[in-house]
Amino acid sequence: xxxxxxxxxxxxxxxxxxxxxxxxxxxxxxxxxxxxxxxxxxxxxxxxxxxxxxxxxxxxxxxxxxxxxxxxxxxxxxxxxxxxxxxxxxxxxxxxxxxxxxxxxxxxxxxxxxxxxxxxxxxxxxxxxxxx
Numbered sequence: 001x002x003x004x005x006x007x008x009x010x011x012x013x014x015x016x017x018x019x020x021x022x023x024x025x026x027x028x029x030x031x032x033x034x035x036x037x038x039x040x041x042x043x044x045x046x047x048x049x050x051x052x053x054x055x056x057x058x059x060x061x062x063x064x065x066x067x068x069x070x071x072x073x074x075x076x077x078x079x080x081x082x083x084x085x086x087x088x089x090x091x092x093x094x095x096x097x098x099x100x101x102x103x104x105x106x107x108x109x110x111x112x113x114x115x116x117x118x119x120x121x122x123x124x125x126x127x128x129x130x131x132x
Contacts, residue, residue, distance in 0.1 A: 047103040050119065053093050054084065061111065062089045064101055087113040096122030 051066035064085050069078050087101045088111055098120040101113040 048100055048116065049085070049113075050098065050100050051085070052122065053095050053097045053099060056089075056093060056095045060089055062087055062093050062099075062115065064099060064113070064115075066101075085113045086110045087115050089115045091115050091118055093118050094121070098122060 049064070049066045051064040053062045054065045055063035064087050066083050066085065068081050068083070070081050071078055085101060086108075087099075088104070088107050091099075093099050093115055097118050099118050100116045102116045103112060104114045106112050107114070
């Protein structure tokens with residue numbers, strides 16, 4: 001049995017063309033399509049995190065460690081993961097403080113967060129069990 005490869009490729013091309021033109025989905029909506037006035041986008045909800053200040057040696061910058069719990073894919077054990085964020089600090093947070101940080105525009109190469117409020121004042125000895 002001989003295969004007609006030319007016939008197969010034309011049917012594949014015809015199927016692709018039919019699939020491409022069948023549904024079109026807009027990639028990006030403008031302000032008028034979403035219902036806002038004059039095309040201006042409304043300020044959305046900003047991502048917030050709560051963490052502990054681990055470094056406060058820089059001017060107006062602190063490093064905040066945020067802990068989260070994740071479940072291992074295979075063993076289903078809960079594991080503690082820590083992420084560190086550099087945050088802009090106008091409030092004067094010190095090492096060991098518990099702070100709420102909020103996502104903001106890029107302020108420098110590594111800073112995309114700012115300290116919104118200091119929740120509790122901490123002691124420097126509490127962070128990582130190291131006495132200062």
